[in-house]
Amino acid sequence: xxxxxxxxALVVVALALFPLGAGTYPVKxxxxxxxxxxxAMSLDLLMGYAGMVSxxxxxxxxxGGYVAALALAKSPGLVSAxxxxxxxxxxxxxxxxYFSIRVSGVYFIMLTLAFSQMFYAYAFQVSWLGAEDxxxxxxxxxxxxxxxxxxxxxxxxxxxxxxxxxLALWRIVRSPFGHVLRGIHENEARMEAxxxxxDRYKLxxxxxxxxxxxxxxxxxxxxxxxxGPDAFFWKxxxxxLLMVIIGGTGTLGGPVLGAAAFILLQSLVSTYTERWMLILxxxxxxxxxxxxxxxxxxxxxxxxxRA
Amino acid sequence: MPADLFAQALNGLAYGVLxxxxxxxxxxxxxxxxxxxxxxxxxxxxxAYAGLSLIxxxxxxxxxxxxxxxxxxxxxxxxxxxxxxPLYRRPPLDQVLLTFGFIYLFEDLxxxxxxxxxxxxxxxxxxxxxxxxxxxIIPSYRLFVxxxxxxxxxxxxxLIERTRLGAVIRAGVFDAEMTGGLGININFVFTAVFAxxxxxxxxxxxxxxxIQSAYPAMGVTILIPALIVVVVGGLxxxxxxxxxxxxxxxAETFGKAWLPDSYMLIIYVVMATVMLxxxxxxxxxxxx
Numbered sequence: 001x002x003x004x005x006x007x008x009a010l011v012v013v014a015l016a017l018f019p020l021g022a023g024t025y026p027v028k029x030x031x032x033x034x035x036x037x038x039x040a041m042s043l044d045l046l047m048g049y050a051g052m053v054s055x056x057x058x059x060x061x062x063x064g065g066y067v068a069a070l071a072l073a074k075s076p077g078l079v080s081a082x083x084x085x086x087x088x089x090x091x092x093x094x095x096x097x098y099f100s101i102r103v104s105g106v107y108f109i110m111l112t113l114a115f116s117q118m119f120y121a122y123a124f125q126v127s128w129l130g131a132e133d134x135x136x137x138x139x140x141x142x143x144x145x146x147x148x149x150x151x152x153x154x155x156x157x158x159x160x161x162x163x164x165x166x167l168a169l170w171r172i173v174r175s176p177f178g179h180v181l182r183g184i185h186e187n188e189a190r191m192e193a194x195x196x197x198x199d200r201y202k203l204x205x206x207x208x209x210x211x212x213x214x215x216x217x218x219x220x221x222x223x224x225x226x227x228g229p230d231a232f233f234w235k236x237x238x239x240x241l242l243m244v245i246i247g248g249t250g251t252l253g254g255p256v257l258g259a260a261a262f263i264l265l266q267s268l269v270s271t272y273t274e275r276w277m278l279i280l281x282x283x284x285x286x287x288x289x290x291x292x293x294x295x296x297x298x299x300x301x302x303x304x305x306r307a
Numbered sequence: 308m309p310a311d312l313f314a315q316a317l318n319g320l321a322y323g324v325l326x327x328x329x330x331x332x333x334x335x336x337x338x339x340x341x342x343x344x345x346x347x348x349x350x351x352x353x354x355a356y357a358g359l360s361l362i363x364x365x366x367x368x369x370x371x372x373x374x375x376x377x378x379x380x381x382x383x384x385x386x387x388x389x390x391x392x393p394l395y396r397r398p399p400l401d402q403v404l405l406t407f408g409f410i411y412l413f414e415d416l417x418x419x420x421x422x423x424x425x426x427x428x429x430x431x432x433x434x435x436x437x438x439x440x441x442x443x444i445i446p447s448y449r450l451f452v453x454x455x456x457x458x459x460x461x462x463x464x465x466l467i468e469r470t471r472l473g474a475v476i477r478a479g480v481f482d483a484e485m486t487g488g489l490g491i492n493i494n495f496v497f498t499a500v501f502a503x504x505x506x507x508x509x510x511x512x513x514x515x516x517x518i519q520s521a522y523p524a525m526g527v528t529i530l531i532p533a534l535i536v537v538v539v540g541g542l543x544x545x546x547x548x549x550x551x552x553x554x555x556x557x558a559e560t561f562g563k564a565w566l567p568d569s570y571m572l573i574i575y576v577v578m579a580t581v582m583l584x585x586x587x588x589x590x591x592x593x594x595x
Contacts, residue, residue: 106399106403110343110538114535114579118579121572125569126568238345238410276415277411278412288401292401
C-alpha cells in the first residue's frame, strides 16, 4: 500500500516536471492523456468494479463540458470550473442511472447508449448550446493560487485535479463500498440474497462515475476552450471503452495507460500515415482477441505479478 | 388527406423499409449469436460502396444489387470465423467490443479505397423519374424501395417460418446449445447467419445508395436508428424489427416536417416510452 502510494507520488512528480524538459506539443499531448485518462478511469469504476458496461458514458463527459462552458463564460471561477460541472453530471447520472440500472447486460448497453445519443441530438439542434458548432471561446478559470492561462500553469492545475480525482477513485474502490461493487460484479444474485440493496449500490456507483466523467469533460473544455455535440456522440463513449480495454479493466491505472496508448497512437501514427484509424482498429481487435486483460494484464502475466 | 401529408407518409414508409432491411440483419445476428453487432453499420456502408463500384464497373444497378450483398456476406463470414468464433466462450461484452474495433477498420479501409468525400449513386434508369400517387409527387425509386423491402420481408418470413433452414435458425435462437446437441452443425449455422445478416446489411446499403449517397460516416450514422428499431421491436424478433422500423420511419419523417428544430430527439422519445412501458420491446421475449 505505502509502496504503491510512493510509486504514484513518483509518477506524479515526473508528470509535474515534464513541461520543464519538453516542448509545447508533447506537454499538450500529456494534458490530453490526463483528461481522457480521468474519463476512462471513471468508466472503469463502472465496468471493472461494478461490472456495468455503459455505452453512454459520454453523456456525463458532455454534460460536464457544456455546463463548464456555460458557467465559465458567466463567471470564470473554480465553482464554475469544477463544482457545477461535476454536480450537473452527477445529477444527469442519477436520472439516467435510475432508469438504466433496472436492466442489465445488452439492454443496459443499449439504454445508456440511447440516453447519451438523446443528449447528442439535443445539443446538435438547440441554439443556446451553439447547435452543430458547439460553444467556443471559453475562458479558463481564475484560480486563487496562480494563473492557469499559461501552459505550465494549466499543467500544474490539471495535474492537481486529475491526481486528486484518481486518489479519490482509488480510495473508493478500496473502501467497503468498492468491495460490495466487486461482489455485485462477481455474483449479483448472491449479494442480493445476503441482504445488500444492490440497486442502490449500482446507482451510487453510476453517479460517482458520472461525477468524475463530468469533471473530465469540464477539464476538456478548459483545455480546448470549446466543446461541440461530438462530446456526446456514442463514439466518444466507445473510445473511452477502448481505452479501458486496451489498458486493462478493473485496475484504474490501466485506463490511463490505455488513454496514453490511444492518444499517442492517434497523434503519432497520424504524423506518419493517414491510416491511423485502421491501425487503431486493428490494435483494438488484437487486444480483445489476444490480451483481454489489456496492457496491465499483459504486464502482470509477463512479470508474474499478482493484483 | 392532403397530398403532401400522403407524400410524407410514403417517404416515411420508404425510410422505414430501409431501416427494416438493415435492422433485420442486426436482430437475426443478435437472436442467434447473442452478439450486438456494432459493425452492422459498417456492413451497410460496405454495401453502398461495393454497389457504387459495381454500378460504375458494370453500368447495371441490378447486377450490383445482386452481387454487393454477396461480397459483404463473404466479409461477414470471414469476420465471424476468424474473430468472433474464438470469443463465444468469453463474456458477451468482448464480442460487442470486437465489433466496435471493426467499425474503425472498415471505415478507414473505405476511406483508403474510395476516398473520404460523398459519392452520389444514380438510381436505376427504370426508376429515375418521379410519379404521382393520389396527387402526391414522389420519386419512383422510393416506391420501388417500398415494394422491394416489403417483398424481402415476405421472403424472409417464408424462409424462417416455412423452411427447414428456418426451423434450424428458430431453434438456434431459442437455445443454441440444445440445437447443437441435436446434431445440427451449430458452428456452421452461426457463420451462415452472421454472413446472411451482414449480406442484408450490405443489401440495405446498396438500396440506400441512390437516396442517401455513399460517405464513410454513413454506417456510424445509421447504426443508432437501427439499434433503436431493434430495441423498440424487441431484440431478436423479426416481426418487431418490421413494426419498429415502420414506426421509427414515420416518427423521423413526420418529425422532420413538423418539428424541424428538434426532430432528432423524437426517435429517442419513442424508444424511451417503449422501454419504460415494455422493457423487452414490443415483440420481445419477457426479460428475466
